[in-house]
Amino acid sequence: MFSNFDFDVIIRSLPYLFYDGMTFTLTLTALATAGGVVWGTLLALMRLSGMPPLSLPAAGYVNLMRSVPLVLMIFWFYFLVPFIGQWVTGASRPIQVGAFASSLVTFTLFEAAYFCEIMRAGIQSIPRGQVAAAQALGMNYVQTMGYIVLPQAFRNMVPVLLTQTIILFQDTSLVYVLSITDFLGAASKVAQRDGRLVEMYLFAALVYFIISFAASLLVRRLQSRIAIIR
Amino acid sequence: MITLEHVSKWYQSFQVLKDCSTEVAKGEVVVVCGPSGSGKSTLIKCVNGLEPFQEGSISVADVAVGDRKTDLPKLRARIGMVFQHFELFPHLTVMANLVLAQVKVLGRGRAESEQRGMKLLERVGLREHAAKFPGQLSGGQQQRVAIARALAMDPIAMLFDERPRRWTPR
Numbered sequence: 001m002f003s004n005f006d007f008d009v010i011i012r013s014l015p016y017l018f019y020d021g022m023t024f025t026l027t028l029t030a031l032a033t034a035g036g037v038v039w040g041t042l043l044a045l046m047r048l049s050g051m052p053p054l055s056l057p058a059a060g061y062v063n064l065m066r067s068v069p070l071v072l073m074i075f076w077f078y079f080l081v082p083f084i085g086q087w088v089t090g091a092s093r094p095i096q097v098g099a100f101a102s103s104l105v106t107f108t109l110f111e112a113a114y115f116c117e118i119m120r121a122g123i124q125s126i127p128r129g130q131v132a133a134a135q136a137l138g139m140n141y142v143q144t145m146g147y148i149v150l151p152q153a154f155r156n157m158v159p160v161l162l163t164q165t166i167i168l169f170q171d172t173s174l175v176y177v178l179s180i181t182d183f184l185g186a187a188s189k190v191a192q193r194d195g196r197l198v199e200m201y202l203f204a205a206l207v208y209f210i211i212s213f214a215a216s217l218l219v220r221r222l223q224s225r226i227a228i229i230r
Numbered sequence: 231m232i233t234l235e236h237v238s239k240w241y242q243s244f245q246v247l248k249d250c251s252t253e254v255a256k257g258e259v260v261v262v263c264g265p266s267g268s269g270k271s272t273l274i275k276c277v278n279g280l281e282p283f284q285e286g287s288i289s290v291a292d293v294a295v296g297d298r299k300t301d302l303p304k305l306r307a308r309i310g311m312v313f314q315h316f317e318l319f320p321h322l323t324v325m326a327n328l329v330l331a332q333v334k335v336l337g338r339g340r341a342e343s344e345q346r347g348m349k350l351l352e353r354v355g356l357r358e359h360a361a362k363f364p365g366q367l368s369g370g371q372q373q374r375v376a377i378a379r380a381l382a383m384d385p386i387a388m389l390f391d392e393r394p395r396r397w398t399p400r
Contacts, residue, residue: 132280133317137331137383138307147330152321228320229365 021186032107040115065113077106122153237286310380310388318364350378
């Protein structure tokens with residue numbers, strides 16, 4: 001079945017695939033996760049604040065982000081951000097931000113909506129009594145959140161947060177619409193150039209599978225190690 | 231030290247506290263008795279402002295608890311409280327439970343706070359458990375940690391919200 005396949009093309013393009021492609025994919029995943037968790041946590045705090053001027057915009061943002069296809073967001077931001085930049089800085093031309101910056105902003109904003117919902121569930125899972133105990137010791141809102149609620153919420157939610165990161169890792173392949181050389185983009189370029197579509201896409205799928213599967217196994221092992229002793 | 235005057239509280243239409251008045255002097259021990267659901271916990275939580283009340287006034291060391299202008303965190307830092315379910319922070323060690331608020335709220339040095347913590351743990355007989363997590367202790371031990379945590383703040387008054395059968399006298 002594989003007799004007329006040329007698997008040598010994979011070996012030849014390995015440095016390009018991993019050094020150029022995978023580096024980009026992992027960088028984007030890591031940065032977007034970090035940014036998304038921070039912004040998502042802030043959104044979660046806004047949603048749970050009980051103050052309509054904060055909670056309503058946050059809820060609207062999350063619902064909007066979660067009901068628009070990611071590919072569309074990537075496109076939108078790529079074409080829109082230069083104009084926003086122009087409008088903000090008052091420049092005479094649209095500000096070119098580059099495909100990387102644009103996709104990083106998109107993924108951060110998009111994933112923040114999902115991280116927000118995860119953190120919201122995490123914060124709500126902390127018993128009310130913990131907040132009362134922190135307040136009874138004289139802690140203010142920021143201290144209560146920072147030292148008592150969020151650390152516990154993060155610990156409870158790490159498995160879900162990491163699972164979301166694995167999904168993000170797979171989603172980053174959508175940057176191909178901006179013809180960025182991420183891992184899939186690199187594989188795709190080699191495939192087109194050498195006319196080896198089946199081999200390259202099979203290999204790309206295999207790599208995504210191995211990394212994602214290994215990561216989810218790791219998450220499962222981590223889960224038991226970081227659990228809070230109750 | 232603690233004065234309650236005609237305090238009333240409602241949860242929607244249900245009245246939990248009906249015109250409660252009392253006075254507690256410094257050094258005095260007052261026990262509030264009653265069947266479960268009669269509002270003992272609610273009353274005690276009103277005293278340090280964890281629960282709002284609609285009528286009457288409460289003052290602790292001449293500070294009005296119900297006043298909007300009162301710096302509640304500052305007042306609460308001076309009132310020790312032990313909760314029904316202790317509410318130790320499960321992600322922190324016993325020592326960290328005792329040290330956190332001393333450092334972050336009172337602004338004490340870490341070394342001084344740990345010294346104070348150790349002294350109190352010794353007093354409640356839990357010195358060797360300092361590095362453990364609350365989940366590794368028995369109910370009675372957790373209660374003593376909770377008392378030590380409240381005492382570490384050098385409170386002017388202590389509030390205990392609990393059923394007495396958990397007491398292990400020491």
